[in-house]
Amino acid sequence: MKFTISRSRFIKTLNDVQRAISNKVTIPILTGLKLELTHNGLTLTGSDADISIEAIIDVNDPDAQLVIAETGNIVLPARFFGEIVKKLPNNLMTIIVEEGFQTTITSGPASFNINGLDANSYPRLPEVNAAQKLTLSADILKQVISQTVIAVSNQESRPILTGVHLKVNDQLLSAVATDSHRLSQRKLTLENTQNLEYDVIIPGKSLTELAKILTEDIEEVDLRITENQVLFTAGTIQFYSRLLEGTYPDTDRLIPTESTTQVEFESNVLLASIERASLLSHASQNNVVRLVFEPADQVATIYSNSPELGNVEEALKFENLSGERLDISFNPDYMKDALRSFGQTNVKVAFTSALRPFTLVPSEDDDNFIQLITPVRTF
Amino acid sequence: MKVSELQKSLKKGDVQPVYLVLGQEDYLIQQVKTAFMALLDDAERAMNFASYDMTVDPLGAALDDGTSVPFFGDRRLVFVTQPFFLTSETPKLPITHDIAGLEAYLAHPLPTTVFVLFAKVAKLDGRKKISKQLQKQATVIDVQKLNGRDVDQQLMHLIQTKGYDIDAASRELLVQRSDGDFSAIVANLQKLFLAADDKKITKTMVADLVSPTLENNIFDLVDYVLHKNTQAAIMLYRDLLLNKEEPIKINSILLNQFRLLLQVKILAQKGMTQGSLTEILKIHPYRIKLALQSVRQFSMSDLTAAFLGLQENDYKMKSGQADKVLLFELFMLKFANIRS
Structure with a gap:
């Protein structure tokens, strides 16, 4: 040669x-x-x-x-x-x-x-000769990946949860990831995919690597799926990944449809406040911040403390706040990941109780993208 | 709390927030795990169950799970394995454990979490604050090694529950070949259940299917030594070496066996029965029974000479004074020439 x-x-x-x-x-x-x-x-x-x-x-x-x-x-x-x-x-x-x-x-x-x-x-590459293919815009696929992989589990003892559950049905694509503490779900309406049906779990690690390859010069990605492999074709690149075996938990029933406290924030404003509070929560062994909402007084406050260092308290700036009083604690890292995935937008946060998962959705598109975070009990 | 009591209470829905599973009997530990896993249905398991190994995962990760409300279903189930921080062990690991966090959690456990610590040791380090607190605030499940009568009872119960039959001689051989270790007995039983078409386990089946352990071979070796059968003893010794057994290990087990024979001989001469010997020496009754049968045939002077000879070998091996492999053969030749 x-x-x-x-x-x-x-x-x-x-x-x-x-x-x-x-x-x-x-x-x-x-x-x-x-x-x-x-x-x-x-x-x-x-x-x-x-x-x-x-x-x-x-x-x-x-x-x-x-x-x-x-x-x-x-x-x-x-x-x-x-x-x-x-x-x-x-x-x-x-x-x-x-x-x-x-x-x-x-x-x-x-x-x-x-x-x-x-x-x-050298081992032969897997053969993926599926007749059907799904074509997606590279930008949109990259966005779907970045919005969901944040919630995959990195615990090998829960192998199913280390992947993103990808479903295509009735011209609707749904991508869901959860590590059992938080969940991210992104939906997408497809065109010209009448007979296409997929239900697979793709390892989060594979999707993270795929996203890095999808540079600006790549416009479209073809997706082909066989029994235990997925093939993404992007320009001159063929990206193969094994699929995870097993049944993904039914996550639809996890997402609350009602709420008792609702608040709307500017995403980057809330993110900055959470980041300030987590400066102290990270110094503490249990990484937790506390939010208190008082709709009657139109006050929202964030608290965090580290027994060794001290504490922080900040009045939050919000767009609107309604419903019942609520005092809730959670891991700030989950909230930061969720807020970053929304980008520059307003975000609606809906709570049902201090010990039930709460939801975050972008204000202008609350049907297609939702993040769910489980609170933490503090004592 | 015994394993059977735990199984009953979990079935009734009487679930405590924190459990400490203390002991080393693998079979019982597995039963405990199965009982806890039954609290979650298949759909919940992927979401609400997690197991953390403390030699790999930080305790903080398990506590995060413990303090999080269940995603769906009624409860989270968290297993913590190898919690060396409850024992006197201090392995060098690149992770730090949030013991203070565990102390705080024990004081206020989350009612929707079942937090289970598996301490595979005989006892915790009682000097440690966390060990004391855990034994006080957790429900302790006893999975200590079964010995003696318990092994026989459990074995008979297990065989009868499965609808099989076994005679006393076959049972004795099974216990002997499994070194009286209940978890090993259960593992060997699975093979015997498959082989026993007519639901009857025979001695031939046990002999064919349950391979002798090192301890079993040592038992034969002891017999050859005491009968001064030099050729058979050296042949078996060389077989053990071919099986990659270490001379120091072989010598050590031989020494233990002769120590037991001496103890049994001395105590039996003082009029002690098999039952009281089992109590005092804390050894499986079957081993005591075999020892009693052996010592009747041999003089105190032979047992003492063998014991002292092996002890001298142990010292020479460990201080590198002679060829480890040859030491046993030299001992055997010397011992065979001692007049009883």
């Missing part, structure tokens, strides 16, 4: 593919990056058995300056190879694979010799 390529173009693709490569894998060859050169272009593949990413640099891509001398394939140690490429002196680099998988990387005066591995030993 022998080719010359633009280093900057190669690095861009390498960065995408390396997201799937981990040093903590049980199959040693997966710590490597697979390069496959055909007359059509160069394909880079990385995988950690859960996520696999394949990216193609087309021979006709003008930025790539790809010159193919001899086709072939090789697996190179990903981390080491990546560091070499990033430190090469010139923009053009040449890779030559000799007998016994000896690989030479040259650029200007620099020349590296590294040991490669037989690409035939």
Whole structure:
């Protein structure tokens, strides 16, 4: 195998593919990056058995300056190879694979010799040959991911909750994540998907990595699902992820439909207040802030304290407040994540009691996006 | 509280907020876990159950769960395993545990949370404030190692409940091959249940399906030593070495066995019965029974000589004075030449 390529173009693709490569894998060859050169272009593949990413640099891509001398394939140690490429002196680099998988990387005066591995030993990528596909705007998919992955669990003892539950039914897409302390649900109306039905759980980690790959030059993403794999196709990138097995809990019944105390805030104003209060709550062992609403007096106050450091009290600025008096405590980090996911907007918060989950919705779109947070009992 | 009492009270809906499961009997621990898990239906389990290992997870994470109201359903169930901070153990770990938070939680537990700590030790470190508080404020479930009569009773109960039958000789062999460890007995029983088509467990089945443990082999080795059967003793010893058993470990178990034989011999000569020996020595009655049968055949001088010879080996092995592997063979040759 022998080719010359633009280093900057190669690095861009390498960065995408390396997201799937981990040093903590049980199959040693997966710590490597697979390069496959055909007359059509160069394909880079990385995988950690859960996520696999394949990216193609087309021979006709003008930025790539790809010159193919001899086709072939090789697996190179990903981390080491990546560091070499990033430190090469010139923009053009040449890779030559000799007998016994000896690989030479040259650029200007620099020349590296590294040991490669037989690409035939690299595991085959999953086959996803689903006829049906769902096409989504990359921006919207990225937004859905960022709004839901915040609520996935990072506890492996609850494997189902480490994923986002994705459902497509009756031209409606619903994405839900929960770690049993908070929940995030985003709905989306789809077009031209009459016969499409999905009900899958995608690992949160996979979606986080996918979102990082969805750069501004990618406009659309195709989604194909088989029994235990999902394939996202974004431009020249194929992103595979395993699906989580099991039945996701029925979260619809968790979302309260009625409330006794309602308050509307400017999202970034409330966020700033919560951040100030959590300066002290983080210093304390139990990370809790307390909100007290007095609709009769039109007063809302946030409290936090750390036995070692002291306490904070702040009158909150709100747009409107109605209903019954309420004194409620919760983890401020959950509230901060929720508020950040709304962006610059007004947010309606609805409470039923001090010991029931409360909801947050954006004021102008309260049907399609909801966050739920469980309070904490303090003593 | 015994496990059976816990099972009854949970079934009745009498659920306490904090439990301490204290002891090392794996079979009973598993029964306790099953009883608690039955409090949640399948749909609730994914949301409302979490288990935290204190060698990996911070106690604060478990307390966060404990102080959070259930997402749906009536209660959260939180398991805390390996709570070494209740014992005298102090492993070096990269996590810090919020003991003060646990103390505060115990003073005001959340009624919608069932908080269960599994301390797999014989007893807690009574000097620690948290241990004292826990034993006072939690419902303590006893899952200590079963011994003696309890093992036999539980074993018979288990076999009869499943509708099987076993004779005394088969039962004795099963207990012996499982070293009197009830959890091991239960694990071995599963194989025997599968094999017993006619619901009858025979001695042949036990011999075929329950492989001898190191202790069982040592028991045979003791017998060969005392009968001065040098060839058989050395062959069995070499088999144990081939099975990757350490000479120090083999010697140590042999030494314990001879210590037991000496204790039984001395106390039996003072007129003590099998029952009182079990009480005093805190050892499974089956092992006492076998020891009594053995010591009748051998003189005090032989038992003493063997014990002292093995003790000398132990010292030599640990101080590197001689080849560990050869020491037993030399001991055997020397011991076989002692006149009884």
